[in-house]
Amino acid sequence: MKKNQAKLQVQNLEVRYSTKEHSTLALDKVNLSIREGEFVSVVGPSGCGKSTLLKVAAGLLKPAGGQAMLDGKEIDGVTGRVGMVFQNDALLPWKTVYDNVRLPLEIQGISRDRQGEEVRRLLRMVGLAEFERYFPRQLSGGMRKRVALARTFAYDPELYLMDEPFGPLDAQTRVTIGKEFLKMWEQVGKSVLFITHDIEEAIALSDRVVVMTSRPGRIKAEFEVNLERPRPFYDIRFDARFKELQKEIWHCMAEET
Amino acid sequence: MKKNQAKLQVQNLEVRYSTKEHSTLALDKVNLSIREGEFVSVVGPSGCGKSTLLKVAAGLLKPAGGQAMLDGKEIDGVTGRVGMVFQNDALLPWKTVYDNVRLPLEIQGISRDRQGEEVRRLLRMVGLAEFERYFPRQLSGGMRKRVALARTFAYDPELYLMDEPFGPLDAQTRVTIGKEFLKMWEQVGKSVLFITHDIEEAIALSDRVVVMTSRPGRIKAEFEVNLERPRPFYDIRFDARFKELQKEIWHCMAEET
Amino acid sequence: MSGTEEYGKVKVWSGRIALGVLLLGLWELLSGRAFNAFWLSKPSLILERIVEMTQKGTLWFHLSVTLQEAVFGLIIGMVGGTLLGIVLAYSGIFERWIYPYIMALYSLPRVSLAPLFIVWFGIGMSSKILMVVAMVIFVAFYNAFEGIRNIDKDLLDMMKTYKAGKLQKLTWVILPSITVWILTSLRLNIGMALIGSVIAELVGANRGLGYYITYSSGMLDTTGIFTGLFLIMLIAVVLEQVVIQLERRLLKYR
Amino acid sequence: MSGTEEYGKVKVWSGRIALGVLLLGLWELLSGRAFNAFWLSKPSLILERIVEMTQKGTLWFHLSVTLQEAVFGLIIGMVGGTLLGIVLAYSGIFERWIYPYIMALYSLPRVSLAPLFIVWFGIGMSSKILMVVAMVIFVAFYNAFEGIRNIDKDLLDMMKTYKAGKLQKLTWVILPSITVWILTSLRLNIGMALIGSVIAELVGANRGLGYYITYSSGMLDTTGIFTGLFLIMLIAVVLEQVVIQLERRLLKYR
Amino acid sequence: GNSPAGNPQSSGAPSESKPAPAAASPTTIKVGLVCGGMTPLLTQIGINDGSFEKAGLKIEKTCFNAGADAVQALVGGSIDINLGSYEHVLRQQKNGLDVKVYGEIYNGVGYALVVKKEAPYQKLSDLKKTTLAVTKVGSLSDTGLRAGLEKDGVSAEKDVQIINGGSGATMLAAIESGKAAGGMVSEPTTAQMLASGNYRILYDPPFEYAGIVIMAKSEWAAGHKDAMKAFLKVNHDVNERAQKDPQSAVEPMLKEFDKIPQDILLTAIKNQLPKVPAGLKITKAAADMVVSTQLELGAISKEIPFDKTVDLTLLP
């Protein structure tokens, strides 16, 4: 693994949503680069363009200006192995929890038996082992999000794009799943672009935290997180450097609203 | 206002979801009572039945056992003036932001002019004044939630039922809107049943915090929040009693997962 | 790849016209060569006939009658069927009782009902409009009904908590929700209405495009048949464009 | 109030039967009293006729022909139309070009085309099945097409990020998404198929329920007409129940 | 009566080598006709009493709703022989399609104008300003009515409204409901309606008219001379028998029209038989009448010579 090459490189990115009536500039001159194996979190006020940034990186949206490159190649449509957790859960309503998680494995053509093992392991990890036969409609909001998470883990992409993945989870579940994810990540070292509203979470997980301005979104500041790894996902919060960083980021964001 | 009569009274509540394949006991012997003008928060692990509890209180779900009473009368269908913020935003996709917020005012038969004033005031409050002509599809997740909040404020019910209303909002917006809401609430003193994953938020807002067990949901503990009002929504977090309570509730919940 | 992509107007229309010209050209060329011209007529002959009919004034005479029948029947049937669908969807168990009977009625061949239509409604315009209604109403009913079954329950719950009245639920949630379904049935029903008016004109008519086609068919005048069919297709295309405009307006929120 | 509430089977069926008995009873009683018995026949006469036809063996003779035409035509038309809808929805601008022509063809009155069908396809079973296909295929096409336009874009985006192949997109997202629409068109098309086979039998046939109805009409035998219509309704109801079972299975996730 | 292979004339045909073509493998002929009426009476009797089978012919009958549809099937090759109006032959000839007449089984329009018994009209000229129904505009019943009207000085275009009335129940509905003052009805509907006592015939086209002829593509007839001959012969024999003993036709016709009482059927048969031309020969007068009406209608633009459309050489 060439740890130094940029996995995702965003240069002067501009995105505009146009309808007949309005034209909204969502992102304006955004520059961002994620190295191979780096964990970057993005925080920013609501509606500043975080989801938009992620969609561009996934190749689902075409930028109006600038460019986004994956492994040095311009992103044109969905290219590399990119796994996305959508802000809404994007589960297939007609498939059971089991089949929803199985989907990426099936697409990769993995054998049925290994699919079953893997799916069960992941469902256990997100605490939904008993719900494998349920349909999404029969789950609570947080449970649905956990299924979506398990599905992305099953895909295990080279670049994780996660849009508020722990959004509707209670504090404890958040910690449990966050811990698992961090452990998993520390073992394999994939690149992650992580969107969250929880500054503590951003710091606890990331190598770098990026703060965006309010709409049109620009990069306001970047914070290196110089905390050793592996980190204790929860206890790290009581570290002095952590507290310091948290305060800094908070103030940086506070200027925005 | 009879500050002592229970606005919402839940006794031995049991709720069961049944389909052909499974039958899930969502709530089991839940007892809870909210006084007139009281602000109660509910926290609990994902999938424990918080949304279910709210739906029963709103009259949208029939309990399998026990009873739920509003103003001393058994809830049968949607009865009293109850305002609900749904976990998903439940905006009308075919109406603009303006019309979505206007909806409850229109139903109450308020004059067009006063509707306009009120809607604009509320949109300003949630920071969406410029977006009044947008359709929900053109908004970010957090912006949609803010529209849903503005709509509930417009209705100004006697009992607020709020299901993770600040869910997909960034920390700052959360504080801004939380502050506004608290100010509003302290002026008029409506009863609130508030679901959140953020323990700090629960304490900062509430008179009482209720912790639920994991599925099937039962009331595990209740914590009185003896902090004077009006409270500074953000700065109260640095209060010693606040920290103490936060730790207690955290540990109480931690036992659950 | 989404089926709703936007293309330039020029690109779309030039393609359409090119395709149309191509088809007509092939028809013109092959007719009389690859197959017997008598059975398929020819675009040039049809055009000639249309000019001839315009000069004699019979074109508008027949066209207007069919158009009137189809449009009135379409409107009545759409409104009636949609209302029926809505009412029935909210009629509780009664719906479950009556539904199979409605679908059974729907399957009745309207052509075979012609004698009863004459006995009951005569042979004037009204009986023809009723025949169109009988064609149109079921699809309208069915789509409205199915649309209601597919309404997002959360939205209705939301309306309930605001204590919205029946009318408010209808205008704010139910009608907008089923708009897609109503438009679908409207588009399907354009064809149905035209077919209905032709069927109605089979019996007890002395004008209208259906009459003209039947008459030509009796005369073994294939050019006449195809001219009639062509004019019907023309009406369909025009009405379809009207609906597309309507759709654009009503569904712009998507 | 949601249109999808569940009621007990007993309650539903007893209501249906009661309603049926009530309607038939009224018909029986009023026929000959309130209105002319000749034009509406009577349930008892129809029953008698059915018994008579069963004994003579003509019942199954006519019924089976119509049933075959309708069912084969329905299957071919549904599969063909749905595939056409899917293919066209993903054909880019080509769809925009060809779409108006398809809708124009749809509006052609099949009754008027029947004689041409004979010339083109003969008078055998195949030409009748083709007539049914011509009735069925457009609604199937249209609903599949419209269904695809209504697929949740997020789900397709999700499939894209997993780099799903065409076939996987089809089986995991597209087909399940448009199942509601396909079922709608299937239910609408039961009636269409029956109407189509009757129309086909109007022209050039010597068996089938449509033939029987036409023949009875020629004999001024209204009981015969109604017996034919009743049997067609019976087929419709039976096929409808089959679809309902299918629907229950396919849409159980809702 | 006749022995199945009693075909002296078939042995006269040069192409015929086998003495008894019948029994073993019957020749199949696909015959198209407008069912519901009994103008093609002879063929209907022949089919139902087994005469065709005995002659070694297997008849596959197909019913059509209108004569024009049947003609299209004939030209399209779906049927071999069509029993229909001579006017269709003319129109086909005009279209350059080689359809010819090989015999006639009914000379007359075959439709009579029926009105309600108590209706005030007594003659055609009373019908001005009324609506009249024909089975299908442009069809035989239409031509017949128009010819009558014009003769009595009533303009079919200006003085009356002529509408499509269909046949059978549809037509009855139009008359009974009073929406049409009268309608062109054929046997056995006429007999049924008269028997009810509520209707009467106001006008029965009295002129000769090549109403139901036996037509086929000349190409087919040339290739199936024996079959055509045998077909004509059976019709001819049936005619001889029925003319002598109308009662004998009732039973086979009952198979065709099983819902019609015997006595009514007999009346209808008796009404029809006199209109069957002698020797099944189409007369020049009947053909000319058709030609002139068609010219008037504009269905054909110039006279088409009798011998170009008629071939009576195959008749017994």
Ligand SMILES: Nc1ncnc2c1ncn2[C@@H]1O[C@H](COP(=O)(O)OP(=O)(O)OP(=O)(O)O)[C@@H](O)[C@H]1O
């Ligand atoms: N489909 C769309 N059409 C028009 N405008 C859009 C569309 N999607 C997003 N926008 C606009 O783009 C801006 C950024 O949206 P985006 O969803 O990226 O925000 P976000 O940072 O993810 O916010 P949140 O934290 O609330 O999810 C918003 O102002 C929104 O109004």
Ligand SMILES: Nc1ncnc2c1ncn2[C@@H]1O[C@H](COP(=O)(O)OP(=O)(O)OP(=O)(O)O)[C@@H](O)[C@H]1O
């Ligand atoms: N429609 C339904 N059908 C069947 N089971 C359901 C349904 N809705 C909820 N449940 C079950 O009821 C339980 C409680 O769900 P509920 O939505 O009340 O949880 P919650 O506390 O709101 O969770 P979250 O914090 O994740 O939103 C869950 O286990 C869920 O599986």
Ligand SMILES: [Mg+2]
């Ligand atoms: Mg977002």
Ligand SMILES: [Mg+2]
């Ligand atoms: Mg919930």
